[in-house]
Amino acid sequence: MEPFFAIAVGGLAAAAVYLMLSGELLRYIFGLVLLSNAANLAIFVSGRLTPGAPPLIPEGAYAPAGTVANALPQALVLTAIVIGFGLFAFALVLTFRAWTTLGTLEGDDMRVAEPKVTK
């Protein structure tokens, strides 16, 4: 099943990048959310997929019984999800601030740092 997901992740990443390249800040943020989802899924898939066996240790045992899902990528992805959310929230507020300050959400119209050279 992993190769199938590998291709799905690529598709999601492509959609995310296309949105981010739109030049419009709101779509950019949508793309950002999709891209961090794609990245998380990529980490998860590369740790291999084991259906229906969470990495838990049964009562009374010292180790999981039989094969369970790979716990390491899960821990990494958990962290990544939360950080991705922090990034998203900050980007959203930044967009909002850009709108109230600059009055536009078009990235190419935001030229405070690099004003157009007039010759």
Next chain:
Amino acid sequence: MAPVSDKTNNGLIGILPVLLAAALFAFFAAQIPAIAAGEVLRWSMPWFPSQGIELAFLLDGLSLTFALLISGIGTLVLLYSDSYLAGHPQYARFALFLTSFLLAMLGLVLADDLILLFVFWELTTLTSYLLIGFSHEAEKSRRNALQALFVTGAGGLAFLAGLILMGFAAGSTSISEIIAADELRDHAAYTGILVLVFAGALTKSAQVPVHFWLPNAMAAPTPVSAFLHSATMVKAGIYLLARMHPALSGTPGWIWTLTILGAATAVFASLQSLRQTDLKQALAYTTLMALGTLTLLLGQDSGYAMTAFATFLIVHSLYKAALFLVVGNIDAATGTREVAQLGGLGRSMTLTAGAAALAALSMAGAPPFLGFIGKELKYAGALAADAPVLVAGALVLANALMFAVAGVVALRPFWLGSAADLPRAPKERSWRMLAGPVVLGVAGTLFGIFPGPLQQALVTPTVAALTGDAANAAELTLWHGVNLPLLLSLATFALGLALYAGHRPLRAGLAHTLGMLPDLDRGWDRFLDGLKGFAEWQAARIQSGKLSFYLAATFGTVAGALLVTMLARGLPLPAFTLDGFSWAPAAVAALMLAGGVLVLLTRSRITAIAGLGTSGIAISLVFLIYGAPDVAITQLLVETLVVVLVAVALLKLPRLPAPRFRPGAAVISVAVGASVSLMLLSVLGQPLDLSLTSYFEAASYPDAHGRNIVNVILVDFRAIDTFGEIAVVAIAALSALALLRGTKGRTR
């Protein structure tokens, strides 16, 4: 440049550097007996022990000769400057630059480690830049200083590559070890080393065709020219070639490159020199001639050529420094350096005139001066060369031209014409400005009449350093009997007299002919303008100021780097099987993609939020199916928050513009997607290392007393990571708060 005020010296700042240089000269002079007895003094301490690089200094005949010239002429030049630039408001700076340059030069000739050599090499480049550009108010001065810096700096880069290559080839950076091992000629990298070392040495020593910076470096105050052109800077390249001579010489590449470039430089420069009407420019070109001659001699192998090299090196340093200082005196006394205006100075400036005469006769190669001995040896060396006709022919022509230039510089201004049309009435200069020319001129004469001590102290040890055997040195004497070199000398005098007699009509012809040659100096400004234009064009392309372009470049680079790397290495793709394929996860994945596509296509913001939510929830379903309930819960929570936050923000934000199809963005995003898929597939094609996972599974309960392994990893094994994560979220929240302040009430 004329003296700036009526002060006669600069007090303590003026005299301290002189004393320092004199002390150095005395120190090196005290080493003469040991070196003359055949000793080689070496001092070293570890610098980068792991690389075998040492702070190593070596004193043999060659480095002692250079060290004495540098410190001796340095003393006289510093003394001269003290009076020439008396009262100059920036004299302290000048003295600092000149002294630093002197020390860098000394370091260069004493260094016995390739890396150390390079450090001093670059220091001379930098300090000479400061000296040439000393009159920084003048635009020409700045331009010429920058030109010298660029040309010699570029050569220096090539030189560094050559040194590193040499260090690798020889397995050591110690110069004396490399020379002792003597294995470079058979090494595969020999040609590369030769080309790179030549690039450094020949730019520094201003050989044709990269000679143009040297006459321009005349923008410096005259004492600087005297120093840079006589004993130092330009001789750095010569020194390098001489130092490497035992290890690299003798191959056709070495012989022919140096012979042809040296001969071309010598003849070309002599012709140019005769053409000049400014005394200082005329001398600048004779320096080029001398450098060409020295290069030419280093191309050879014979004991005669090496003796001629050692002798002419000293001869040239003595007379050239003296003549530059003489020109400085003329300039300071009369306010002009134009030959046409000068005349009859001999009566009012007797000592200067006398020193000029001695130095010029040495330059012309007249007996009994040291220059004569040098010239005889050059001819003897030429006749022993691989291409005697070429070498001797070039030398005769160059020396004859030198003879004529000596007449122009030292005869006309002092003894012919009248002092009537001068801008100022000439007056003899102070003793500080006379010491240099007189001492150097007299030294050239004494060494000519009594060459024995010079031979013993410096020439023979230098030849010993160059060839490994003191017995190779030829005898320095004024009278060798009637032989071919003597006949060539006589021919030189005859030709020189003829050239001097006809130099004025010749000058016009030369100006015309040489003017037709391609001139790299004129091309230089165009080259720099072109470089600036290119930089502007490139900056405008790369830094367009458009965020969309930056993003496209970033993603394009990501995709390109991944795809090219994977294609170049061959993709370790797994066999694409649908083993274990089941419909439920496939449907969830399709849902995830469908949510993404919905966001792409819609212009309704609510639909976009719905698409995002769909995609996110589908992913949490994936986590749930594949045994990651904690991740699934977190994902669900975050997705919910995302939707809520976006929905709140949308109340204040404008509507989305209608989506347009953008082919460029489509290509880039498909490339990124494809590279992500391919990378993931090739990761899946590799065996999975489960050692960490197994450790966590085994240690989770016994060590950390937790049954949920993922939780234990987060809060126990990798607790610091989690702490970092919390910090990131807290910082994001604080920053968001800061951004939100002050936006209240402003909506559009």
